[in-house]
Amino acid sequence: MDFTLTYRDKKRAVLSFLILYACAGFLANLAPRGEVYPFFSWSLFSAIPNQIKMYTIEISRIGNTYYDPPLLFSETKFLFDRIGQSPTQYLGPIQGLGYAIDERGDIEAKQNVVAKMFSSDTYTYTVYYVVYDPLELYTTGDYTRKEKKAEINATPDL
Amino acid sequence: MMSYFEKVNTYFGGLSLSQAAQDDRVVEYARIAVSLFYYLLPLVVFLYANNEIIERQNFDPLWPLVWASYLGIEYIPLAYLLTFSCIATAFLGIFFHPYQGMRILVFGTLWQWHALLSSFGQPNHQLYLWLYASLIFIPLPDLWRGTRSLESKRDFLLFLWCAQALVMLSYTMAGLQKIYYLITQSFAGEVSGISINGFAYQIAAWLPKLQTPALFGDFIIMHPWVGWFPYVALHVLQASAIMVMLYPRFQKVWAVLLVLFHFGTYWTMGISFTSNAILLIALFFVAPFSLTSPPFSFNETRRTFFRRLGTRQQHTTMRS
Numbered sequence: 001m002d003f004t005l006t007y008r009d010k011k012r013a014v015l016s017f018l019i020l021y022a023c024a025g026f027l028a029n030l031a032p033r034g035e036v037y038p039f040f041s042w043s044l045f046s047a048i049p050n051q052i053k054m055y056t057i058e059i060s061r062i063g064n065t066y067y068d069p070p071l072l073f074s075e076t077k078f079l080f081d082r083i084g085q086s087p088t089q090y091l092g093p094i095q096g097l098g099y100a101i102d103e104r105g106d107i108e109a110k111q112n113v114v115a116k117m118f119s120s121d122t123y124t125y126t127v128y129y130v131v132y133d134p135l136e137l138y139t140t141g142d143y144t145r146k147e148k149k150a151e152i153n154a155t156p157d158l
Numbered sequence: 159m160m161s162y163f164e165k166v167n168t169y170f171g172g173l174s175l176s177q178a179a180q181d182d183r184v185v186e187y188a189r190i191a192v193s194l195f196y197y198l199l200p201l202v203v204f205l206y207a208n209n210e211i212i213e214r215q216n217f218d219p220l221w222p223l224v225w226a227s228y229l230g231i232e233y234i235p236l237a238y239l240l241t242f243s244c245i246a247t248a249f250l251g252i253f254f255h256p257y258q259g260m261r262i263l264v265f266g267t268l269w270q271w272h273a274l275l276s277s278f279g280q281p282n283h284q285l286y287l288w289l290y291a292s293l294i295f296i297p298l299p300d301l302w303r304g305t306r307s308l309e310s311k312r313d314f315l316l317f318l319w320c321a322q323a324l325v326m327l328s329y330t331m332a333g334l335q336k337i338y339y340l341i342t343q344s345f346a347g348e349v350s351g352i353s354i355n356g357f358a359y360q361i362a363a364w365l366p367k368l369q370t371p372a373l374f375g376d377f378i379i380m381h382p383w384v385g386w387f388p389y390v391a392l393h394v395l396q397a398s399a400i401m402v403m404l405y406p407r408f409q410k411v412w413a414v415l416l417v418l419f420h421f422g423t424y425w426t427m428g429i430s431f432t433s434n435a436i437l438l439i440a441l442f443f444v445a446p447f448s449l450t451s452p453p454f455s456f457n458e459t460r461r462t463f464f465r466r467l468g469t470r471q472q473h474t475t476m477r478s
Contacts, residue, residue: 074366084210116215
């Protein structure tokens with residue numbers, strides 16, 4: 001049998017590959033994380049966030065340093081620089097912790113994931129559920145709603 | 159009698175790979191574009207092989223790394239192994255990319271390293287297109303050393319076209335989804351991509367999450383109208399990107415605009431897609447397929463447009 005591909009076959013293979021790439025990417029949108037490795041829809045910043053509802057944390061102690069007022073999550077870049085990661089990689093774990101607190105899930109497991117952002121330091125932080133208009137929060141610092149969920153105080157077991 | 163599609167195709171200089179393969183200049187430029195890809199790959203690997211790679215926390219290996227879990231290899235030795243392999247093959251690829259075995263090694267190590275970087279709860283989007291392009295380049299015929307039959311030249315152009323199309327298709331996918339949300343959010347009465355402060359909302363939502371400085375972020379938030387036109391134009395630029403694969407005379411223009419778009423997102427939102435900008439330069443600035451049609455010229459387009467408009471008006475006058 002001759003398995004040599006003609007130019008026509010190769011052209012069809014190339015077009016099928018591109019169609020498959022686009023379809024798999026769009027379908028990956030339906031997955032819980034919005035992508036299935038190695039397929040991605042390239043939906044980056046597609047919708048305009050009008051109102052954001054999420055869990056966030058405010059940190060009042062890292063090691064021997066106390067913060068008053070507490071550090072907002074948006075001010076914690078230095079923690080991520082020392083572990084070579086992006087703050088966005090910890091947004092998911094913080095949401096997981098918030099859901100676990102609200103729905104009585106495995107709080108300790110979720111807390112251990114978030115704890116890695118503190119490297120080996122001791123820490124105290126408060127988990128909040130917040131609702132906000134992004135432009136208003138950026139310009140005035142005001143949330144539409146802010147609800148305290150839990151205060152977490154621990155020495156990470158690394 | 160030409161169909162409407164054929165007329166459009168002829169006017170814009172539609173691409174025929176079979177014809178392009180007969181032009182030695184196109185083939186030579188195509189070879190340079192692929193070589194540029196392998197020359198620039200080590201630079202891109204260097205961008206992401208930072209010193210903190212072994213400090214990363216919450217390693218959750220993706221499926222391509224299942225073999226490491228099976229062999230019981232811990233994160234730190236795995237990170238050293240995969241990073242070193244990727245760097246080594248990327249550098250060897252500079253010299254040996256004409257060999258198919260080398261291109262397989264480059265893809266394999268890049269894939270494993272990309273899976274490693276993506277195993278922290280969030281895939282690495284910056285290297286996706288490099289990974290796919292390195293996969294598409296595996297079956298390239300050897301035009302560097304081997305015989306150069308017309309068939310091998312045509313195959314070479316086809317695979318380069320495929321890699322370029324994949325890059326532009328990704329921008330089109332991004333653009334179409336932005337347009338989808340622009341329409342649905344507008345109908346829902348929400349702030350959307352077409353609203354004067356749409357871009358300002360996007361920046362205000364993401365800057366605190368990304369925690370990266372952005373040169374013009376605050377400026378756009380304070381003066382939203384400045385960002386309106388570039389943001390709306392971006393929807394069109396991205397959504398129409400795939401069209402330049404059919405009408406290559408526009409390739410350089412689109413590539414330059416997309417590189418500028420990456421500069422813009424860095425200056426306004428602090429989002430760095432340097433790797434994609436480098437890939438656009440590697441694959442589109444040599445632009446072999448644009449040689450098959452006359453270069454894009456605003457003057458020529460303007461002249462043709464007015465000439466045709468004049469002809470149409472003459473016909474209308476004669477009829478009346």
